[in-house]
Amino acid sequence: MAVLMTAQIPGGTKEMIDGMRPVLDDITSAKGFIVHGNGASPGGWRVTEMWDTQADFEAWFETSVKPAFPEGGPMPSITFDELNEVVKA
Known part of the structure; x- marks a missing residue:
């Protein structure tokens, strides 16, 4: 069953995420990956993704x-x- 993964990174910043760009660029070839989004949240950074299964993530x-x-x-x-x-879509 598909899952929505939400990661809260306390103190996370855009610069930190940008520093992980090579990993994020490879995500599209990961087994079970559907979609990724990230942005600022209160006190840090939030990453939200959809995956085919929790095990894939x-x-x-x-x-x-x-x-x-x-x-x-x-x-x-x-x-x-x-x-x-x-x-x-």
Whole structure:
């Protein structure tokens, strides 16, 4: 079942996300990836993505994002919501 992943990064900034651009540029080839968006949120930065499954996201996060995350930077708080339906353009 498709999931909506929301990551809150306390103290996160546009510059931090821009520094991870190579990882984000590769996301489109990740198994199960549907869509990505990010932007400022109160106290930090929010990343929202849709994936085919939570397992697809977790596999990509562990192998691609975690190793590239800024050393000493705040790790995101991640939540998942199951989606009943995804309609694509």
